[in-house]
Amino acid sequence: MNTHAKPWQGIVLIALVLAALPFAVGLGMGNAWVRVLDFALLYIMLALGLNIVVGFAGLLDLGYIAFYAIGAYLYALLASPHFGLHWPTWAILPLGALVSGLFGILLGAPTLRLRGDYLAIVTLGFGEIVRIFLNNLNSPVNITNGPQGIARIDPISIAGVPLSKPLEFLGLALPGVYLYYYLFVLLALVIIFISLRLEDSRIGRAWVAIREDEVAAKTCGINVRNVKLLAFAMGASFGGVAGGLFAGFQEFVSPESFSLMESVMVLCMVVLGGMGHIPGVILGGLLLAVLPEVLRHGAAPVQKLLFGKVLIDPESLRMLLFGLTLILVMLYRPAGLWPSATRKRELSA
Amino acid sequence: MNVLLEAVGINKSFGGVQALRDVSLTIRQGEIYGLIGPNGAGKTTFFNVLTGLYAADGGGFSFDGQPLDIAAPHLVAAAGIARTFQNIRLFANMTALENVMVGRHLKSRAGVIGAVLKNAGTRSEEAAIERRAVELLHYVGIADHANALARHLSYGDQRRLEIARALAMEPKLLALDEPAAGMNATETGALRLLIEGLKNDGLTVLLIEHDVKLVMGLCDRVVVLDYGEKIAEDVPEKVRRDPKVIEAYLGGAVA
Ligand SMILES: Nc1ncnc2c1ncn2[C@@H]1O[C@H](COP(=O)(O)OP(=O)(O)O)[C@@H](O)[C@H]1O
Ligand SMILES: [Mg+2]
Numbered sequence: 001m002n003t004h005a006k007p008w009q010g011i012v013l014i015a016l017v018l019a020a021l022p023f024a025v026g027l028g029m030g031n032a033w034v035r036v037l038d039f040a041l042l043y044i045m046l047a048l049g050l051n052i053v054v055g056f057a058g059l060l061d062l063g064y065i066a067f068y069a070i071g072a073y074l075y076a077l078l079a080s081p082h083f084g085l086h087w088p089t090w091a092i093l094p095l096g097a098l099v100s101g102l103f104g105i106l107l108g109a110p111t112l113r114l115r116g117d118y119l120a121i122v123t124l125g126f127g128e129i130v131r132i133f134l135n136n137l138n139s140p141v142n143i144t145n146g147p148q149g150i151a152r153i154d155p156i157s158i159a160g161v162p163l164s165k166p167l168e169f170l171g172l173a174l175p176g177v178y179l180y181y182y183l184f185v186l187l188a189l190v191i192i193f194i195s196l197r198l199e200d201s202r203i204g205r206a207w208v209a210i211r212e213d214e215v216a217a218k219t220c221g222i223n224v225r226n227v228k229l230l231a232f233a234m235g236a237s238f239g240g241v242a243g244g245l246f247a248g249f250q251e252f253v254s255p256e257s258f259s260l261m262e263s264v265m266v267l268c269m270v271v272l273g274g275m276g277h278i279p280g281v282i283l284g285g286l287l288l289a290v291l292p293e294v295l296r297h298g299a300a301p302v303q304k305l306l307f308g309k310v311l312i313d314p315e316s317l318r319m320l321l322f323g324l325t326l327i328l329v330m331l332y333r334p335a336g337l338w339p340s341a342t343r344k345r346e347l348s349a
Numbered sequence: 350m351n352v353l354l355e356a357v358g359i360n361k362s363f364g365g366v367q368a369l370r371d372v373s374l375t376i377r378q379g380e381i382y383g384l385i386g387p388n389g390a391g392k393t394t395f396f397n398v399l400t401g402l403y404a405a406d407g408g409g410f411s412f413d414g415q416p417l418d419i420a421a422p423h424l425v426a427a428a429g430i431a432r433t434f435q436n437i438r439l440f441a442n443m444t445a446l447e448n449v450m451v452g453r454h455l456k457s458r459a460g461v462i463g464a465v466l467k468n469a470g471t472r473s474e475e476a477a478i479e480r481r482a483v484e485l486l487h488y489v490g491i492a493d494h495a496n497a498l499a500r501h502l503s504y505g506d507q508r509r510l511e512i513a514r515a516l517a518m519e520p521k522l523l524a525l526d527e528p529a530a531g532m533n534a535t536e537t538g539a540l541r542l543l544i545e546g547l548k549n550d551g552l553t554v555l556l557i558e559h560d561v562k563l564v565m566g567l568c569d570r571v572v573v574l575d576y577g578e579k580i581a582e583d584v585p586e587k588v589r590r591d592p593k594v595i596e597a598y599l600g601g602a603v604a
Contacts, residue, residue: 194465201464201471202457202478205443209451212440219400221426221455221518230461 010015014179022181033293034177038249040289041184042242047285048188048195048278049238054267055276056204057231058211060120062263063107063127069134069258070103071243072161073144076253079154082145089156093244100235100240108232110113112225127263134255149254156183156248157323164251180249191238195278198234207231208276272329274336283338295321351378353553354399354417354430354522361391361398361577370396370577372408376522381544381554383568383585387597390574392557393435396526400432401425405461412519427455431520433511435557441500445491445510448499449482452517484486485513489543490590505536512543523547524555529563541567565589573597 026034050064075097078087107126111119138146155164155176163179198204206227209217218224247253265288273284299314301322329337354376363370367454368391376382384392397403399410401422410417418424440448457478463471486492489509494502499510508528515523525544529537537560544567547554558564564571565585572582575597581588588594 035457197465197467198461201467201475202454202459203461203464205447205451206454208443208447209440212442212517213438215402215422216438216440217451218422219402219432220451220514221423222451223421223423234461 014254018185019182022178026175026178031175031177032309034175034181036293038177038180038184039183040286041188042246042249043266043269044188044282044285045184045191045238045242046266047273047281048191049242051235051264051270051278052195052207052238053231053235054270055209055281056199056211057228058207058244059228060116060123061132061235061268062120062124064123064235064266065237065258065260065263066107066127066130067100067104068243068246068262068297069130069255070100071227071240072247072253072257073134073243074099074240075238075244075247076150076153077143079248080150082150082154086154089158089244090246093241096240096244098240099235100243101237104232104234104236105229107215107236108229112228124260124263127258127260130284131255131258134258144255147255149256150250151252152166153251153253153283156180156182156245157250161250184245185297187241191241192278192282196235199278203227203230222343239323268326272326272336276340277336278336279342280336280338280340284336287337291325292318292322295327352376353413354555355411356395356399357408357410359395359398359410360406361394361403362406364491369398369405369574372574372577372579374572374579374582376553376555377570379548379551379553380569381548381556381567383571384555384557384566384574385559385564385571386574389576390597392574393526393558394577395574396432396524396555396557399425399524400430424518426518429519429521430524431515431518432524433508433515433524433526433528435530437504437507437511439499439507439511439514442498444496444565445484445486445499445502445506445513446479446495449485449508449513449517450478452485452514453478453481455518482513482517485516486510488516489513490539505532508532508536508540509543516547520552522555524557526557527559528556529558529560537563546557 002267022034022037025037046064046068049067052063053059053061053064073091077083078092078095079089080086105121111122114122134144135147137144144150155162157163163183164176166173166175167179206217206222209220210224210227214224246257256275269284269288270281271284272288273282274280295318296314298315299312300310303310303312352375356372356374359369359372360367372391372395384395386392394403398405399419401419401424405419410419411576412428412430417428443451457474459471459474483492483495486495489512491502491506491509492512494506499507502510512523512525512528529540532540541563544554544556556564556568568585570583571585571588573580573588573591573594575593578592580589580597583591
C-alpha cells in the first residue's frame with residue numbers, strides 16, 4: 001500500500017495514463033497497436049487467473065487455457081446465429097465466470113492428490129481434451145461447429161451500444177478497438193482488485209500455506225481439498241470472463257486459439273513476471289503479449305537497416321528471439337522480472 | 350482428573366515393520382504427558398496416526414468424551430488437537446506472523462466474498478487474527494522476528510514459531526514432537542519454562558522428547574514405547590526404575 005504519497009494522487013495519475021494510453025499508442029503507431037493492447041489486457045486477466053492456481057496455491061496447471069476456451073465458446077453459443085441465440089453481454093459474462101469456475105472444480109477434483117510434474121501432466125491432458133472436444137463436437141449433433149469454429153458472433157454491447165462500431169464522443173469518433181480497450185481495462189482492474197483482496201485474506205493465506213507445506217496446512221485445520229478447489233474455481237472464472245470478452249471482441253472462435261502453446265504462454269507470463277506477485281504477473285502479461293508483436297513488426301525493418309535486405313523471415317525470428325528472451329530472463333532473474341520481496345529473498349538466500 | 354484423550358489398541362504397520370502394536374494409553378486433562386522410547390519406537394508414528402496423517406490399521410481414539418474422527422487431519426484439528434513436527438514444518442516463505450495467522454484458520458470464517466468486499470466483519474476478524482498472532486509471538490518470545498521469513502529464523506526460533514502456530518489454534522491438546530531437538534541448553538531451558546507455562550494455563554500437553562532429563566523433570570506421567578509396543582506407563586520416578594525401560598534404553602541411559 002502506498003503510504004507516502006496521497007493515495008488519490010496515484011489513483012488519478014494511473015487513471016489518466018490508462019485513459020490516454022490508447023490515444024498515444026493509436027495516434028503514434030496506428031490502431032493495430034491498440035488492438036495489441038486489447039489482447040494484452042486479455043492476457044493479463046488470464047495471467048492473473050492462473051496466478052491464483054500456480055502462484056498462490058502452487059498447483060502447476062498446464063491446461064489453463066481450457067477455461068478461456070469454455071468462456072469463449074459459451075459466449076459464442078449464446079450470442080451468434082449458430083443456435084440463433086443472442087443473449088446480452090451482461091448475462092453471458094457472469095455466466096461464463098460461473099460455468100468456467102464449475103469446470104475448474106470438475107477438472108480440479110481428480111487432481112487433488114497430485115503434485116508437481118504429475119499434476120502438470122494431468123492438467124495438460126485436460127486442456128487438450130477440452131480442445132479436442134471443441135474440435136469434434138460437430139457430429140452427430142453440431143454443437144461447436146468443429147474445426148471451422150463459430151463465426152458472426154455478436155460483438156460485445158453495453159447498454160445496447162455495440163463496441164464494434166465507432167462511437168461519437170465529444171466530436172471525435174472512437175474506433176471499436178478503443179471502446180474494447182476501455183471495457184477491458186475496467187474488467188482487468190476488477191480482476192486485479194479481486195486478486196489483491198484475495199491475496200491479503202484468510203483464503204489467500206490458506207492458498208500460500210498449502211503451496212508451502214501441504215501437510216502442515218492440513219494439521220492447521222485447513223481443508224486442503226476445498227481450498228484447492230476454490231483456487232481452481234477462482235482461477236478458472238477469471239479465464240472464463242476473459243474468454244467471453246475474447247469471443248465478443250474477435251466475433252469468431254475456433255479450437256485453434258486454445259492450443260497447449262497458449263497455456264504455456266500464460267504460464268510464461270506468470271513465471272517470467274514473478275510468480276505469486278500481482279504487479280509482476282501484470283508486467284509479465286503485458287510484456288509477453290506485446291513483445292512478440294514488436295518482434296514481428298520490428299524484425300524486417302531492422303534487418304533492412306543492418307544488412308540492406310531481409311535475411312531471416314520475421315515470423316521465425318520472432319519465436320527465436322522470444323525464446324531467447326525467456327531464457328535470458330530466467331537465467332538472470334530466476335524469480336521473475338518483478339518478484340515479491342519474499343521470493344527475491346528466497347532465491348538469493 | 351478427567352480423561353482428555355484415550356487411545357485404544359492402535360495398530361499401524363508399514364509393510365513388514367509394525368510401528369505401533371496394540372498401543373493403548375490415557376491422557377488426563379491438564380497434565381504433561383511424556384511419550385518416550387528409543388529411536389524408531391513408533392512415537393512419531395503415533396502422532397501421525399492421532400492427527401490423521403496416517404490411517405490406523407486398527408484401534409481408535411476418544412477425545413474429550415467423544416470418538417475422535419481421524420479420517421482427515423483437518424477434522425482432528427477442528428476437534429482440538431494441534432501438533433508440531435519432529436522435522437520442523439513451517440510455511441517457509443511466509444513471515445513468522447503469517448505462519449501464526451494461518452494457525453487461526455479454524456477460528457475465523459471469512460470466505461471469498463468476505464475477502465473481496467472486505468466488509469466490517471472481515472476487517473475486524475482480520476484485525477483480531479493479527480492481534481492474536483502478535484500476542485502469541487510475544488508469548489513464545491520471538492515477536493522481534495514477526496516480519497522475518499520463517500526460513501530465516503534460527504533453529505530454536507523456528508521450533509518456537511511452530512509452537513506459536515499450534516497455540517493459535519486454541520487446542521485442547523498440544524502434541525509436541527521432540528521440541529528440544531537441536532536446541533542448546535539455554536534454548537531448552539526457555540522451552541521448559543514455556544511448556545510449564547502452558548500447563549499452568551490449563552493446557553494438556555503430549556510431549557515426545559529425547560532429552561530424558563527434560564521429560565523426567567517436566568512430565569506428570571510418561572509412557573514408554575519400544576518396537577511399537579507400550580512397555581510402561583506411569584509417573585516418571587517409577588518409569589525410570591522399570592527394568593523393561595532400562596533394558597530398552599540399553600541398560601541405564603535413563604539415569
Ligand atoms: N512413512 C513411513 N514409511 C515406512 N516406514 C515408516 C514410516 N514412518 C515410520 N516408519 C517406520 O516405523 C518405525 C517407527 O518410526 P517412528 O514412529 O518415526 O519412530 P520414532 O519417532 O519413535 O523415532 C520405524 O521403523 C520407521 O522406519
Ligand atoms: Mg520421531
